[in-house]
Amino acid sequence: MGDAFLxxxxxxxxxxxxxxxxxxxxxxxxxxxRERMQTGRVLSFLxxxxxxxxxxxxxxxFPLVRSLGGPRSTVEPVLAQLELxxxxxxxxxxxxxxxxxxxxxxxxxxxxxxxxxxxxxxxENYRRHHSWEKNILYPIARVHLSSGTIASQHDALLRVSLxxxxx
Ligand SMILES: [Fe+2]
Numbered sequence: 001m002g003d004a005f006l007x008x009x010x011x012x013x014x015x016x017x018x019x020x021x022x023x024x025x026x027x028x029x030x031x032x033x034r035e036r037m038q039t040g041r042v043l044s045f046l047x048x049x050x051x052x053x054x055x056x057x058x059x060x061x062f063p064l065v066r067s068l069g070g071p072r073s074t075v076e077p078v079l080a081q082l083e084l085x086x087x088x089x090x091x092x093x094x095x096x097x098x099x100x101x102x103x104x105x106x107x108x109x110x111x112x113x114x115x116x117x118x119x120x121x122x123x124e125n126y127r128r129h130h131s132w133e134k135n136i137l138y139p140i141a142r143v144h145l146s147s148g149t150i151a152s153q154h155d156a157l158l159r160v161s162l163x164x165x166x167x
Contacts, residue, residue, distance in 0.1 A: 002145030009061065009138065012053055013130055019046050020123035027119040031112045034100070043097050050093050054086045057133070061141060068144050078136055085129045092122045 022042045026033040033039050062079050069075050096118045099111075 005060070006138070006142060006145060009056060009141075012049075012056055013134065015049055016053060016126060017130065019049055020126055023119050023123045027116045027123075030116050034112070034115065039100070043100055047093050047097060050090060054090065058083060058086065061137070064144070065137065065140060068140075075137075075140060078132070082129065082132065082137070085125065089122060089125050089129065092118060092125070096122060 019042065023046070026039050026042065062083070065075055065079065066073065096115070099115050099118060
């Protein structure tokens with residue numbers, strides 16, 4: 001299950017990187033892209049995908065990594081920074097969705113510029129964030145999840161967190 005969990009994290013990362021590419025295309029194609037039905041679908045999926053990303057990391061992976069290092073672990077500042085970035089980027093997702101649905105009062109050109117800025121802020125932030133998780137955090141998880149004891153403890157934690165039965 002350790003390998004299965006790592007594969008799940010990698011699928012999660014690929015899904016969000018594909019979404020970033022779609023958001024970049026939307027930002028590059030404004031103002032036309034604002035009227036496309038596909039844009040609404042992408043933004044709706046973005047919210048679900050990002051909430052799943054936060055769940056997998058903050059409720060499953062980070063507790064595991066914290067349990068390995070103790071309270072004074074050198075990885076703690078990295079985890080705290082990643083949690084802060086999740087909160088900031090989750091806020092951006094809400095702003096993007098709200099702005100897409102409601103726009104803002106005033107000149108349409110300003111609305112397009114603000115939406116473009118919010119989209120670019122999100123995908124640029126997320127690509128940096130992804131790099132930290134991929135290059136710093138996942139190698140730590142990979143080493144420990146390949147050890148039998150930790151992997152079996154992690155199985156139990158993952159099953160409880162995802163609400164799936166044993167077996
Ligand atoms: Fe993350």
